[in-house]
Amino acid sequence: MRFSFKTGMVIAVVCIVIILGLLFVQEAREDEQLKVVTTYSIIHDLVENVAGDRVELDTMVPIGEEPEEYEPLPEDMQNVSEADLVFSNGLGIEHWLVSMIQNVAPDQNMVEVTEGIEPFYLYDGGLQGEPDPHAWLDPILVRDYYIPNILDALIELDPEGEEYYQQRAAEYQKELGELDQWIEEQVEQISVENRILVTSEGAYRYFVEAYGFEEGFIWQINAHEEGTPQQIADLIDSIREQEVKAVFVETSVSHRPMERVAEEVGVPIGGVLYSDSTDEPGSENDNYLSMMEHNVVTIVEVLGGIE
Ligand SMILES: [Zn+2]
Structure with a gap:
């Protein structure tokens, strides 16, 4: 009886030590x-x-x-x-x-x-x-x-x-x-003279240089001045000069300045592109690869469809 009580105590103590040890290791892992x-x-x-x-x-x-x-x-x-x-x-x-x-x-x-x-x-x-x-x-x-x-x-x-x-x-x-x-491969569907990507912010320089486009923008980088009357007038002139057929807006900046440009020149807004942000988690374009695919599909659908 004494022996088995002692054994029981030993087993209980060993169990407690093991449990405490496991808890400690678990916590350390989380840390x-x-x-x-x-x-x-x-x-x-x-x-x-x-x-x-x-x-x-x-x-x-x-x-x-x-x-x-x-x-x-x-x-x-x-x-x-x-x-x-x-x-x-x-x-x-x-x-x-x-x-x-x-x-x-x-x-x-x-x-x-x-x-x-x-x-x-x-x-x-x-x-x-x-x-x-x-x-x-x-x-x-x-x-x-x-x-x-x-x-x-x-x-x-x-x-x-x-x-x-x-x-x-x-x-x-x-x-x-x-x-x-x-x-x-996708860009091949756009004739060389229509490879002009016009966006609100000129964020696409690396993209246009890599895939043989020219670029146009209202402002070159997001800063305090986004869409001043002078910037808008300059873009309108260059769109007319280069006979640009469609312009684009981006998810991370206001669409209003480009809407004014589009109305003034009479060209359509070809779609919304991603530049400085992905989309909300769980949505279709919540990651870099998808947002790039979305951009290219949008650009090719519009600029590739122009004679
Ligand atoms: Zn930017």
């Missing part, structure tokens, strides 16, 4: 989940494609807003100061991030995913001579710079995940190559 912050939806999607479920991702700029003119919230500062790593596009688009990091987390580990890209430069408006940040609109730059930069940073942060990240990055890079091939 170990790496926290990564990205600046806006496009960077979020690209990072997620490599990181999978090994990191917890937070993103600052809400879907559909301009990353150029974002004003960080107190919760962003909190997230950044607690993050293991922050990914930004760089090339000046998140100018608000630099001062924010200096204030709240000067030692923060930060990676600009455009590192190594030879950028185009702005040539119109107040930011002339500054780099054009919209490099993600060329999928080959995403494949050859964005993804390798993301991959290197994740492996450095989490070496145990190396194989996992590498496999995911390689699969995604293959899809980006296929997207590029597909865009090349």
Whole structure:
């Protein structure tokens, strides 16, 4: 009786120790989940494609807003100061991030995913001579710079995940190559003289250069001046001069200035394109690959249908 009571006690104690041990390990694992912050939806999607479920991702700029003119919230500062790593596009688009990091987390580990890209430069408006940040609109730059930069940073942060990240990055890079091939084929349907892409913000420089278009815009980059009477008058002149048959608007900026241009010149608005943001999570174009496909289908349907 004494013996079996003692044995029972020992078993009970051992059980309690094991249970506490398991709870402790579980909690430690949850604490170990790496926290990564990205600046806006496009960077979020690209990072997620490599990181999978090994990191917890937070993103600052809400879907559909301009990353150029974002004003960080107190919760962003909190997230950044607690993050293991922050990914930004760089090339000046998140100018608000630099001062924010200096204030709240000067030692923060930060990676600009455009590192190594030879950028185009702005040539119109107040930011002339500054780099054009919209490099993600060329999928080959995403494949050859964005993804390798993301991959290197994740492996450095989490070496145990190396194989996992590498496999995911390689699969995604293959899809980006296929997207590029597909865009090349689609653009063939547009006659050379109709390959003119006119949008509100001149965000598509990397896209037009990659696929043989000319570009037109009301303003070159989202800043304080979006659609001044002078900008609108200039675009109207160039649309008439180049006999542009259709113009486009974007999801992340007001459609009103381009509607005025279209009314004035008598050309249709060919559709709504994505540039600086994906669509809401769960919708058809909530990711980079789909938003690019949507853009190309929209552009080709309109400009490819013109004699
Ligand atoms: Zn932009």
